[in-house]
Amino acid sequence: MSNFRRFLWTIPQPAYVFGCALLVATSITWEWMDADLLVTLIIFSAIPLILLAERLVPKRRDWLLNWRELVEDACWVLAGFLIWLPLYDEFYDTPISDAFTAIRDSSGLPFLLEPSSTIGLLFAALIALIASEFIGYWAHRIQHRYVFFWRIHAAHHHITKMSVARADRTHPLEFLALNLGGAVALALLGASSDVVAVYVTIVVTSTRVTHANLPLRPGVIGYIFNTPQYHQLHHSCNYEESNTNYGCVIILWDRLFGTFSNIENIEKIGNGTGKSLSILTQLSIPFRSNDCIRKF
Numbered sequence: 001m002s003n004f005r006r007f008l009w010t011i012p013q014p015a016y017v018f019g020c021a022l023l024v025a026t027s028i029t030w031e032w033m034d035a036d037l038l039v040t041l042i043i044f045s046a047i048p049l050i051l052l053a054e055r056l057v058p059k060r061r062d063w064l065l066n067w068r069e070l071v072e073d074a075c076w077v078l079a080g081f082l083i084w085l086p087l088y089d090e091f092y093d094t095p096i097s098d099a100f101t102a103i104r105d106s107s108g109l110p111f112l113l114e115p116s117s118t119i120g121l122l123f124a125a126l127i128a129l130i131a132s133e134f135i136g137y138w139a140h141r142i143q144h145r146y147v148f149f150w151r152i153h154a155a156h157h158h159i160t161k162m163s164v165a166r167a168d169r170t171h172p173l174e175f176l177a178l179n180l181g182g183a184v185a186l187a188l189l190g191a192s193s194d195v196v197a198v199y200v201t202i203v204v205t206s207t208r209v210t211h212a213n214l215p216l217r218p219g220v221i222g223y224i225f226n227t228p229q230y231h232q233l234h235h236s237c238n239y240e241e242s243n244t245n246y247g248c249v250i251i252l253w254d255r256l257f258g259t260f261s262n263i264e265n266i267e268k269i270g271n272g273t274g275k276s277l278s279i280l281t282q283l284s285i286p287f288r289s290n291d292c293i294r295k296f
Contacts, residue, residue: 010219013227017205018122024201025121028194035197042201046208047077050164059215059228063161063269072279073165080168100187112190125198128182128191132199133250135181140246141259147290154293155282157242157271162232167211173286178248206249218262226251233261237268 020042027033058064065073113124143153152173159166170178182203186196209216210231218227226247234245244261247254254260268274285293 006217007219009215009217010221012214013209013216013225014219014221017202017209017225020205021122021125021198021201022118024198025118025125028121028197029116029118035194039197039201043204044081046205047165050208050212050214054163054213057215058213059162060213063163063213065161065163069161069163070165073163073168075279076168076170077165079172080170097183097187100184101190104188104190109188109190112192113186113195114190114192115195121194121198124191124195125202128186128189128195128199129202130250130252131189132181132185133247134253135184136178136248137246137250137253137257139181140248144243144246147293151286151288151293154271154285157235158277158282158285159235160268160270160274160276162211162213162228162235162269164208164212167207169282171283171286203249210249222251222262223255224250224252229264230260230262232266232269233263235269236266237270237272237274238266241266242271 024035024038024042027035027038054064113128115121115124140153143149152171155171156169156174159169182199185191186199191199206225210226210228212228214228216228218229221227222230226245226249230245230247230251233241236242241261241263244259245251245254246259251260270276
């Protein structure tokens with residue numbers, strides 16, 4: 001691949017992610033569309049759009065999904081949209097958020113993330129993202145360190161191909177941990193509902209892109225944000241390679257805490273034996289013995 005083509009492949013990710021965030025921010029400040037409806041449309045359109053792109057320009061043809069795999073992924077996605085997405089949409093009002101809001105109020109922090117301008121919303125969402133990803137980084141790292149916590153995370157790593165819909169291969173129990181960082185950070189920072197809307201847009205579009213089977217390159221945003229190349233390495237079947245790049249959306253904390261890697265060539269995706277597991281087996285992992293888990 002020529003240097004010019006490599007540069008061109010650095011453009012789609014920031015254009016898509018920040019383009020969607022800008023659309024949501026302007027829908028709030030300019031009132032040209034209902035922001036909640038726009039966020040919903042962006043969330044629902046992300047998977048089919050990126051699936052189409054994967055078919056047209058896949059990074060690896062051996063990662064292209066067959067019909068059986070597409071149906072299986074659809075089950076995970078539907079579960080997320082019908083069960084977990086509504087909970088995700090409401091997580092800012094959970095008892096956890098209320099508790100940290102009370103902590104914030106009693107501490108007398110002198111600021112609130114309540115901007116009214118488009119640029120302000122984008123900047124505030126970025127601050128909230130970096131803060132929540134700090135919590136998420138350490139939670140993710142702990143999951144890889146201890147078998148007890150690995151149990152609920154293992155289902156996400158037992159994929160043998162990268163694809164956009166596989167971002168939703170998340171065990172129901174893990175959704176609680178995934179939402180914790182955002183709930184705490186947004187509450188402590190006093191983020192407004194408008195900031196939350198932009199924040200959610202960036203999180204959802206970014207996680208879709210980082211799991212995609214596309215030949216995207218890190219570019220400048222790779223200094224702060226996670227990219228497909230970095231996250232594909234995290235899904236490597238090689239144990240040492242998989243214990244890198246813990247950031248979900250932000251790669252900055254990996255760079256600061258020594259877990260970042262930019263290895264490009266990945267031999268195999270998966271975990272353990274590298275074999276594909278059924279949905280029922282993946283859902284049952286948290287309830288199996290340590291010895292059984294190590295055999296998968």
